[in-house]
Amino acid sequence: MLPPGRKQLQQQYKDHISDYQGWDQKDHAEDWMLYANNAGVHLSIDETALSNGELYTIVTNKAAKGRKGALVAMVKGTQADTVIEVLRKIPKRIRYKVKEVTLDMAANMNKIITRCFPKADKVIDRFHVQKLAYDAVQEIRIKYRWEALDQENDAIKTAKATGKPYEIELLENGDTLKQLLARSRYLLFKHRDKWTTSQLTRAKLLFERYPVINQAYNLSLKLGTIFRSYTSKELAYKPLAFWYDDVERSGLESFRTVAKSIEGHYIEILNFFNNRSTNASAESFNAKIKAFRSTSRGVRDISFFLFRLSKLYA
Template sequence: MSIHAVSQHLGIRWETVKNIDREYLRSSLPALDPEKLNNLIHIGVDEVARAKRHDYMTVVYDLVSGHLIWVEHGRKAEVLISFFEQLSEETKAGIKAVSMDMGQSYQSAVRKMLPHADIVFDRFHVMQNYCILIKKERAKAFRNGSHDEKRMLKGTLFLLLKNAHKLDDRQSDRLDDLLESNKTLCVVYMLKEQLQAIWDEPDYETMVAALEAWCSLAKSTRVLSLSNFADVLLERKVGICNYGKYKLTNARVEAGNVSIGLLRRRARGVRDTDYFKLKIRQTSVPDTHSTFYPNIKLT
């Protein structure tokens, strides 16, 4: 139940309910103590927002166990560095790879504190950035299109973003008509399908070859946005292709972020950052007993 629902049901102040919940969480949640962590091999790092597009926090997950192991306010390099500083030298030495998005702050923190570890740029974030490119190209086509072209483009964004095998026959036919009518969108869409296939390569070397070939093809189209995107990928080639070594993604982190997003929507009006951190930690702890029947264990 939300804080508001409990407040209304019991007839007490919203702030009182929040404070009661905060003290309960402080006393009941298992401690996040980086000094006691051991046997870390692969970790995932990401940022989450307490409110939409501002007031960010850094979350760190053990990608082997899937557990949240740290959360702190802020998303600068110094925030992640403070986590690494609390780890023992043995634990730091055991971390082989760190999965993250392509932001600079977390990269610099890992390179400073874990110079031996490989950085793996998360596949989801690479494709998310490419989807932004698709949205911009479609918007440009709509702005510059004729009346008939705009009618053709209307309501087609999901067709361009969705994977081809997930479209039904009617949607596939409509997508075919759209791609046949707009050369640039056709090129951008076809390259999206080819870019996704790079992660199917079996190892680092073949991923590098596939990525370089894709970037060369993207540049040859003379579509400026594709050429610029190819330059970004080439600059981050090692981190992208390290997937071939470890097969790591931030899927567990993203699953946690979905839960945090639901929590954020339910907790509108919460300005207490420490309380929000506690709620994030709560989402990562699996329920072992029924809320309404404490004697019943959940399996």
């Protein structure tokens, strides 16, 4: 809660100093804001939690690089039809000039872009695809961690029943088995070239005891290598097909799910190689909004908060 003096100053700024009362978006800002002239040929679309977990769909212009002119539209909620209704207020002559939009795999985002920017190539963010692979690796690690916890609990129970002391196994780096699995979380998100000395030791112990995790980790690396190493759709298509074959041979269900997701969106994923575009600018913009929100604590009027936001980015 703001101190009385600061609260009064803020009220003065809102009612008299700023041009908030005459803002042309004021009446509908909480539901949607639109700055059609900020739309460029390369856009991003994403969602962010703004206030009390309330989701907003945000469209940004990549050319503005997260600065003034970046905000094209901000719509409360993620329902495709609601967002489409707002974006179609942008004149068709502007919407049809959009050449490319980056997005994630969500069906609602795909529908929005298809309906509003029909001339644009849809590019699914490569980092979103890579994250699916990382999540598949973590799913396998967590499965083994729960098994290790169960085994330890069973061993403790048996020791108590037999009156024998429970002796926990310590690995050469000082980890227990359950600690090894817990502490390996972060190294599995990194390329092995970036492991520290302790992470290198931990990975060696992990992969010796759990070759399936090693197999999953290598599949995730191979997928990332495709995005980094190839410069065109034509060159990337063949190694991606080989990656599918590797997934099938692995028998890992979590990776089969990843492969099916990629297969269902392979055109939009391969569009990455047109301009190597990602949704990083949208993620960065979302982070800026959240940071701005954290510095605006005490501003309960969401419409006024959005007004201030628009002054920075619209």
